[in-house]
Amino acid sequence: xxxxxxxxxxxxxxxxxxxxxxxxxxxxxxxxxxxxxxxxxxxxxxxxxxxxxxxxxxxxxxxxxxxxxxxxxxxxxxxxxxxxxxxxxxxxxxxxxxxxxxxxxxxxxxxxxxxxxxxxxxxxxxxxxxxxxxxxxxxxxxxxxxxxxxxxxxxxxxxxxx
Amino acid sequence: xxxxxxxxxxxxxxxxxxxxxxxxxxxxxxxxxxxxxxxxxxxxxxxxxxxxxxxxxxxxxxxxxxxxxxxxxxxxxxxxxxxxxxxxxxxxxxxxxxxxxxxxxxxxxxxxxxxxxxxxxxxxxxxxxxxxxxxxxxxxxxxxxxxxxxxxxxxxxxxxxx
DNA sequence: ATTTTTGCAAATCATTTGCATATAT
DNA sequence: ATATATGCAAATGATTTGCAAAAAT
Numbered sequence: 001x002x003x004x005x006x007x008x009x010x011x012x013x014x015x016x017x018x019x020x021x022x023x024x025x026x027x028x029x030x031x032x033x034x035x036x037x038x039x040x041x042x043x044x045x046x047x048x049x050x051x052x053x054x055x056x057x058x059x060x061x062x063x064x065x066x067x068x069x070x071x072x073x074x075x076x077x078x079x080x081x082x083x084x085x086x087x088x089x090x091x092x093x094x095x096x097x098x099x100x101x102x103x104x105x106x107x108x109x110x111x112x113x114x115x116x117x118x119x120x121x122x123x124x125x126x127x128x129x130x131x132x133x134x135x136x137x138x139x140x141x142x143x144x145x146x147x148x149x150x151x152x153x154x155x156x157x158x159x160x161x162x
Numbered sequence: 163x164x165x166x167x168x169x170x171x172x173x174x175x176x177x178x179x180x181x182x183x184x185x186x187x188x189x190x191x192x193x194x195x196x197x198x199x200x201x202x203x204x205x206x207x208x209x210x211x212x213x214x215x216x217x218x219x220x221x222x223x224x225x226x227x228x229x230x231x232x233x234x235x236x237x238x239x240x241x242x243x244x245x246x247x248x249x250x251x252x253x254x255x256x257x258x259x260x261x262x263x264x265x266x267x268x269x270x271x272x273x274x275x276x277x278x279x280x281x282x283x284x285x286x287x288x289x290x291x292x293x294x295x296x297x298x299x300x301x302x303x304x305x306x307x308x309x310x311x312x313x314x315x316x317x318x319x320x321x322x323x324x
Numbered sequence: 325a326t327t328t329t330t331g332c333a334a335a336t337c338a339t340t341t342g343c344a345t346a347t348a349t
Numbered sequence: 350a351t352a353t354a355t356g357c358a359a360a361t362g363a364t365t366t367g368c369a370a371a372a373a374t
Binding site for chain 2: 090092094096098111113114120122123126127129130131133134135137138139140141142143144145146147148149150151152153154157
Binding site: 032034035036037055056057072073076077098 | 362363364365366372373374
């Protein structure tokens, strides 16, 4: 019951997506959530993953690899909290898989590298204008949108991807 | 193995999304697919749904309601074929659910009404420019994108939604 | 103390698969 | 004829749930 990814447009702040564990504490202060060991651990695992996208299963595996025990359900539940807090966002890969990426609060779009998986924030005022135009053309009152971009990041552009 | 929704930008043609069963036959001519009773039936069910989004389970239920028997697997398999043919597109609702919408070949974006579920095609050359700009800014070679817009359609804008 | 969170295992849900039979070409 | 498609039921995979025990406030 806490899985909405309604994406509002608002400029992103920093260029590259990644998560600061301290953000968790900040986020928790605002809510009635508790700072527990599993949550700390998961935040750390996410932070350590850097800029790539990951699934709940990935986190579970990461935890296992480091002998950190967290239950499967806890991973999902924590991910939900982080979604609510705006610390991660759920994305849908081109093949329909669900994944998550770490992001700043109020960040809202990213380009995902199809070779290495890295994701980079997109700050795009222009998109806002484009969406306004679409609203005008279709007559819809557009409340939310979701944009996912897939491509090859600068360092993967030479790759023969295979 | 036929579920890619990599979305290329290309102008849509007609304003409102809905599916013409005849399109199936056209689509089949080009391929080595066969025109079977279950496929006809499913096309009809989709067409009858009009412009809303639907899930595989919805179709299965629709079929049941009309005493048309199609196996669950056939629904999924047919949907895959229709995806390949570009007759339907897979979308991800704001809550992360997967759904499908009927669409014209080479159509590629739609606004989905959060009140009634209707979807309308978006013809947007401007988006193309926006995406080009994003590519330039981030340094990514953008190969595909997916854009989903959610809002209230003209007739639902008075609604007190829920 | 009291409320939230956890871990587990079982439950649920969507989607896929194997395989023998049926059907379109 | 022959390749493709179907239906079934079982398999898979992801996510959720109930509940008693554990931890945070």
